[in-house]
Amino acid sequence: MGTVVRTVQPKGEGLAGCTIIDSASKIIESYADYLTDESGFGPSSAERLVFARSEKQIALVLKDVYEREEPVTVSAGRTGIVGGAVPTGGTLLSLAEMNNVIGIRRLPDGRLALTAEPGITIAELNDRVARKELGIATGLVTQEQRSELEAFVADDHAYFYPPDPTEDTAHLGATVATNASGARSFYYGATREHVHRLRICLSNGEVIDVERGVYTAADGKFEVVLGDGRSITVKIPSYSMPETKNAAGYFVHSDVDLIDLFIASEGTLGVITEVEVVPRRRPVGILSALAFFGSDNDAIEFVRQARGDLDDQPRPGAVVPMALEFFDSRSFDFLRRRKEEGGESSNIPELPDGARAGVLFEQEFEDEDSLMAAYEGWEELLDGHGSSMEQTWGGMEESDLAKLRALRHSIAEEVNGVIARAKAKYPEIHKIGTDIAVPHDRLMEMFAYYRDTLAGMNLEYVIFGHIGDSHLHLNIMPVDPDQLRVAEDLALQFARQAVKIGGTVSAEHGIGKLKHEFLEALYGEDGLREMAVLKRTFDPSGMLNRGVMFSSDLLT
């Protein structure tokens, strides 16, 4: 392992053949979708929209804007909800046309690894892996890779890529840039754990190739040797990260692996041009069920036992949860009310009488015996928390799973519907959603803090999400500008409370352009300044993804 990384030559063709839209008005007219993301943040503008097709094109574009000290924003699937891909003038660099799988190999430890361009969507990558039709241009790969490809196709096992950030139109490179995760990350881990190698184009157009385990910091430092022989020293910030699932700020510790510095850096340190991931063998089947409980507390205690948190109530041996997703009593009340009113959820079945909260659980199985053991384990667990297997929705049939998907989908849709109706009257209205995770032993306390603080405030809200990771999304639905202001203040208050008890302000969505204050709440002003120093080392003029993570004022 070393601390010195040298830049390499960019790959691929030059700018000929690259689509460049060179007019701000044409971008507004024909490419308006590229000027925002799922946060609705804007209005924004860009003078130039480039659809890169190769690493070399990315390098040339970055070198050009670097020399002119102009802003450049990286755009991917635009499903982000913190405004990261929304341009702030200058160049908007879309990677949507870099969407191929380009390599396959066996790592020294025997795991299979696939290399893909950054613009492939998670849906497309998984589809190709499932069909075993990777679409690698075999004429361009070595004999060794061709043999590996043949072995992969001939292998009886099915494979998949585990990170699943719900919106599967998200691009692979962006999910790395944000360390995306999802319901099943509780078991499989967030994106970071599935990435083995990255190629990254730095702000000046030079490229580094970083494989996990090859470069680790010594005394909190790395050296990057540039093409002209100059070397820059990268100093790792000294703040401590929360021990929860986390996507806020740079991933740091004194002997950090260089690859981890770029994962979750939200495109502020460089543009990811190639990603090598490690797919996993698909289990034979997945047991999925939604269990109902008489109260929020019963549901949370069930989760705590299922996770193995409780010394006096060990979880049944055969229970190995893959996902644990929570719906609070307000989510169910909200759904029932909207169903009566004929909303989106009118097509989902009636929730059982007395169901005040729900937990969706999933577990992999390999054969009939392991399925039966898991089933009995969950049954025992449910019985101990005032629920029962007979009452659950779920199973393994497609129609059972469709019912679960419909329920999850309709809560999100109904929340969006309330916001859209309020927005029609007051355009500034938007949903206020937290992305907080806390240590497992503080979950109940954080939940009570939400409920106690919001009691009597006359705000519509629901709480649901990735409870396995103690990562719940509180969604407040303000209906007028006064409520919006109150909700915005509350979101920051909740984030500060989470930090006080060892949690994070963002477990999966990142900081983007909308949550700077939250990052400061987590790492303080000194932490932010150290991050800004790191950013300036890689991007002296601060033009790459300007305004993402922290304000440009810190970079001057």
Ligand SMILES: Cc1cc2nc3c(=O)[nH]c(=O)nc-3n(C[C@H](O)[C@H](O)[C@H](O)COP(=O)(O)OP(=O)(O)OC[C@H]3O[C@@H](n4cnc5c(N)ncnc54)[C@H](O)[C@@H]3O)c2cc1C
């Ligand atoms: C309904 C809904 C549900 C969601 N659920 C989840 C969830 O469960 N888990 C989760 O993690 N997220 C979730 N998200 C957020 C979002 O899907 C993820 O953050 C996703 O990783 C963004 O991918 P994208 O391609 O849309 O990126 P974009 O929004 O286009 O970009 C995201 C950021 O990455 C940067 N970036 C993009 N590509 C690169 C690159 N190649 N190199 C460097 N920087 C780059 C962009 O500049 C931007 O800052 C959800 C979003 C929605 C709308």
